[in-house]
Amino acid sequence: MRQVDTLLHARWVIPVEPRGAVLDHHSLAIDEGRIVALIARAEARRSFQARNEVALERHALIPGLVNAHTHAAMNLLRGIADDLPLMEWLQGHIWPAERQWVGEQFVHDGTQLAIAEMLRGGTTCFNDMYFFPEVSARVAAGAGVRLCAGMILIDFPTAYAGGADEYFEKGLALHDEYKHHPLVRCCFAPHAPYTVSDEPLRRVQVLADELDLPLHMHVHETGGEINDSIQSFGKRPLQRLHELGLLSPSLLAVHMTHVDDNERRLVADSGTTIVHCPESNLKLASGFCQVQKCLDAGINVALGTDGAASNNDLDMLGEMRTAALLAKAVHGDASALPACDVLAMATLNGARALGLGDAIGSLRPCKWADVTALDLGALETRPLYDPISQLVYAAGREQVSDVWVAGQRLLKDRQLTQLDLTEILQRADAWQARIAAADAARGPV
Amino acid sequence: MRQVDTLLHARWVIPVEPRGAVLDHHSLAIDEGRIVALIARAEARRSFQARNEVALERHALIPGLVNAHTHAAMNLLRGIADDLPLMEWLQGHIWPAERQWVGEQFVHDGTQLAIAEMLRGGTTCFNDMYFFPEVSARVAAGAGVRLCAGMILIDFPTAYAGGADEYFEKGLALHDEYKHHPLVRCCFAPHAPYTVSDEPLRRVQVLADELDLPLHMHVHETGGEINDSIQSFGKRPLQRLHELGLLSPSLLAVHMTHVDDNERRLVADSGTTIVHCPESNLKLASGFCQVQKCLDAGINVALGTDGAASNNDLDMLGEMRTAALLAKAVHGDASALPACDVLAMATLNGARALGLGDAIGSLRPCKWADVTALDLGALETRPLYDPISQLVYAAGREQVSDVWVAGQRLLKDRQLTQLDLTEILQRADAWQARIAAADAARGPV
Numbered sequence: 098m099r100q101v102d103t104l105l106h107a108r109w110v111i112p113v114e115p116r117g118a119v120l121d122h123h124s125l126a127i128d129e130g131r132i133v134a135l136i137a138r139a140e141a142r143r144s145f146q147a148r149n150e151v152a153l154e155r156h157a158l159i160p161g162l163v164n165a166h167t168h169a170a171m172n173l174l175r176g177i178a179d180d181l182p183l184m185e186w187l188q189g190h191i192w193p194a195e196r197q198w199v200g201e202q203f204v205h206d207g208t209q210l211a212i213a214e215m216l217r218g219g220t221t222c223f224n225d226m227y228f229f230p231e232v233s234a235r236v237a238a239g240a241g242v243r244l245c246a247g248m249i250l251i252d253f254p255t256a257y258a259g260g261a262d263e264y265f266e267k268g269l270a271l272h273d274e275y276k277h278h279p280l281v282r283c284c285f286a287p288h289a290p291y292t293v294s295d296e297p298l299r300r301v302q303v304l305a306d307e308l309d310l311p312l313h314m315h316v317h318e319t320g321g322e323i324n325d326s327i328q329s330f331g332k333r334p335l336q337r338l339h340e341l342g343l344l345s346p347s348l349l350a351v352h353m354t355h356v357d358d359n360e361r362r363l364v365a366d367s368g369t370t371i372v373h374c375p376e377s378n379l380k381l382a383s384g385f386c387q388v389q390k391c392l393d394a395g396i397n398v399a400l401g402t403d404g405a406a407s408n409n410d411l412d413m414l415g416e417m418r419t420a421a422l423l424a425k426a427v428h429g430d431a432s433a434l435p436a437c438d439v440l441a442m443a444t445l446n447g448a449r450a451l452g453l454g455d456a457i458g459s460l461r462p463c464k465w466a467d468v469t470a471l472d473l474g475a476l477e478t479r480p481l482y483d484p485i486s487q488l489v490y491a492a493g494r495e496q497v498s499d500v501w502v503a504g505q506r507l508l509k510d511r512q513l514t515q516l517d518l519t520e521i522l523q524r525a526d527a528w529q530a531r532i533a534a535a536d537a538a539r540g541p542v
Numbered sequence: 543m544r545q546v547d548t549l550l551h552a553r554w555v556i557p558v559e560p561r562g563a564v565l566d567h568h569s570l571a572i573d574e575g576r577i578v579a580l581i582a583r584a585e586a587r588r589s590f591q592a593r594n595e596v597a598l599e600r601h602a603l604i605p606g607l608v609n610a611h612t613h614a615a616m617n618l619l620r621g622i623a624d625d626l627p628l629m630e631w632l633q634g635h636i637w638p639a640e641r642q643w644v645g646e647q648f649v650h651d652g653t654q655l656a657i658a659e660m661l662r663g664g665t666t667c668f669n670d671m672y673f674f675p676e677v678s679a680r681v682a683a684g685a686g687v688r689l690c691a692g693m694i695l696i697d698f699p700t701a702y703a704g705g706a707d708e709y710f711e712k713g714l715a716l717h718d719e720y721k722h723h724p725l726v727r728c729c730f731a732p733h734a735p736y737t738v739s740d741e742p743l744r745r746v747q748v749l750a751d752e753l754d755l756p757l758h759m760h761v762h763e764t765g766g767e768i769n770d771s772i773q774s775f776g777k778r779p780l781q782r783l784h785e786l787g788l789l790s791p792s793l794l795a796v797h798m799t800h801v802d803d804n805e806r807r808l809v810a811d812s813g814t815t816i817v818h819c820p821e822s823n824l825k826l827a828s829g830f831c832q833v834q835k836c837l838d839a840g841i842n843v844a845l846g847t848d849g850a851a852s853n854n855d856l857d858m859l860g861e862m863r864t865a866a867l868l869a870k871a872v873h874g875d876a877s878a879l880p881a882c883d884v885l886a887m888a889t890l891n892g893a894r895a896l897g898l899g900d901a902i903g904s905l906r907p908c909k910w911a912d913v914t915a916l917d918l919g920a921l922e923t924r925p926l927y928d929p930i931s932q933l934v935y936a937a938g939r940e941q942v943s944d945v946w947v948a949g950q951r952l953l954k955d956r957q958l959t960q961l962d963l964t965e966i967l968q969r970a971d972a973w974q975a976r977i978a979a980a981d982a983a984r985g986p987v
């Protein structure tokens with residue numbers, strides 16, 4: 098008998114690979130943070146002796162969810178100015194609040210709040226784009242969660258950096274610091290084609306190639322930015338990125354709500370990932386991403402929540418449900434984007450996009466033990482004919498019972514083990530008071 | 543000081559009338575099942591002495607949610623055959639299962655499961671359409687929840703009734719039995735224009751007028767049924783209903799995903815209510831209801847989940863969120879369907895549609911004390927800038943802590959007080975085993 102750290106015995110295991118598989122009464126053996134075996138319970142009991150054994154009799158185990166697009170610190174701006182036209186929301190509230198408040202403490206407190214929410218919702222890895230990524234990286238490492246920290250880049254100066262050189266310098270220093278970290282890695286995060294000019298984009302492309310890092314960017318979020326690009330550059334943003342050499346398996350193009358057939362082919366041929374953020378696209382009236390058509394074209398599609406200011410949660414279960422429901426109506430076919438495919442988008446496809454396809458995203462031996470357990474015994478998921486269907490169409494975030502990242506149990510029976518919830522909430526309250534007072538004093542645009 | 547049954551002290555009270563109001567540190571005084579006063583806490587303590595006093599320090603009180611379209615018993619078929627094309631889903635799975643299983647016990651067990659789910663999600667009143675409504679009525683009355691029981695009518699024989707006469711006879715007997723019941727009332731529920739012919743529809747219209755009862759019907763759910771109607775009747779279904787005299791303030795037209803400008807005017811002028819079921823419309827790829835245009839036209843729009851087989855939950859908080867998010871994208875405007883309007887759809891508009899506008903749907907003196915409390919202190923709804931926004935865009939069903947119907951506390955700290963959850967789940971499991979075996983044995987269509 099082999100000695101291992103942990104044995105998780107579950108009613109169902111949904112490994113994501115192979116597609117659609119559901120294993121009854123199976124167990125995960127975990128040692129030194131990695132999955133050692135996924136086998137039937139009886140066999141697991143014969144083969145392994147574990148220091149910790151956890152029986153999850155009403156639960157499904159899935160790979161930890163990968164949120165492929167967040168601005169985590171924006172949790173502090175959740176719901177500050179909803180139901181406004183897009184430009185009034187941005188220019189009258191979000192941008193002024195960011196100019197006034199964003200700094201190291203804001204990013205620390207907001208990111209910690211976001212991580213607490215994500216863990217309670219079963220997310221174990223997030224791909225973040227925000228200012229002061231060195232703070233987010235420190236918070237994520239401290240919380241034991243997996244982060245792809247965006248080395249942000251934008252044409253104008255902010256509290257974080259004064260210009261392109263400083264953005265690059267700080268980003269690369271961050272990459273240097275974390276390049277051997279087991280949980281945190283970096284990616285380039287040029288904000289969007291309309292906020293980053295050609296020269297820094299060329300530099301990003303060269304560096305991303307050289308360092309073999311992903312590249313995380315908003316692309317074709319709205320029709321307006323496409324029209325603006327045609328005015329300014331004589332071409333659509335995607336074409337511009339293509340000519341700059343940015344389309345590649347390293348690129349995560351976020352949103353992509355306005356994409357024609359030729360562009361879909363271009364994206365597919367280049368190996369670019371699309372990150373679909375359906376709730377943000379709905380809330381900001383950005384448009385409808387044609388997810389099923391993208392999948393049919395062979396594109397890797399991942400899933401993200403976007404920031405809490407435009408969602409207003411970081412709930413990947415809810416995001417899967419919205420994605421699956423919406424795709425059917427957009428595609429005009431009730432069989433579009435089935436539950437198992439949206440679950441892959443929220444796990445393995447996100448992992449692949451981040452260059453972590455061999456490390457996380459499915460429950461396979463040798464991968465890190467990033468695992469989420471959901472209690473499907475609640476009446477909201479009864480009767481239960483199909484665990485994957487139930488997970489996507491009926492389960493709520495409150496049914497996430499336990500979360501492990503690299504074998505460490507970060508959520509235990511719905512309690513956070515590494516984060517101090519009381520303190521996180523106190524700091525959120527303090528920010529709320531300051532931010533609300535300033536927002537009210539600012540008045541209408 | 544006046545003696546009352548109950549005083550509820552809440553951090554926020556959101557009465558729905560007037561539109562958008564949020565009252566800080568207010569209290570509801572409840573006596574003999576009805577709201578006696580809604581006043582500031584200090585004043586409440588001076589004016590009333592209560593046998594029960596409940597302090598809800600992190601909570602918002604809202605009117606109990608009104609689910610304006612359900613097939614409650616179908617909870618037993620939740621998730622039985624998802625992600626299939628519409629006709630394969632109906633003809634291969636749902637209809638055969640219904641033919642085989644629907645009877646008094648099925649309706650009893652399924653409706654009880656549904657009521658338990660609805661109460662845990664803050665719903666206090668539901669408008670149901672299913673077979674054996676006398677069983678649903680008995681279950682609802684026993685559970686203490688408010689029901690509008692549909693006197694179902696359909697052209698073909700079922701286990702419930704052999705033909706039009708028997709449907710009418712049973713329906714009217716049910717109405718007679720419950721006409722003075724405080725919680726249960728009846729409405730006519732002819733299934734749809736494509737399943738009920740002109741003669742019984744004329745009879746429904748006369749009876750609904752005579753008895754002053756609402757009329758609950760699927761209308762323009764899909765494009766296909768409109769084309770079929772043009773083939774069979776030479777007109778669109780709504781025009782046919784109009785000529786039959788069915789459009790009136792008594793009619794709840796459910797779905798209405800395909801409606802042109804003229805039809806919207808017709809609906810508005812007649813006072814007909816539209817019941818919007820966004821998640822079902824998405825899941826079955828039925829189309830997009832133009833909710834904001836309907837509201838702009840002056841139409842009363844209510845909200846429903848539809849049955850759990852096409853949703854797959856009865857979560858009205860989730861339904862509000864989907865409705866508000868989707869309306870923005872469909873309307874192309876991030877300010878469409880603001881949170882306070884979708885909350886009115888889920889409460890007062892539903893009450894009005896059912897002829898209960900003076901009885902429930904808002905927190906006003908003299909109305910029944912149908913009240914839902916939500917704990918907004920969870921980290922998923924922090925920080926909190928706007929309680930109504932938070933309720934619609936960030937709160938989850940798990941944040942519903944307490945529910946009262948006519949002053950009776952049916953959910954207390956998330957525990958059902960009148961229903962035996964263990965027994966309900968055991969019966970759901972037994973159905974699951976039988977139904978799944980038969981569905982598997984039936985094989986593909």
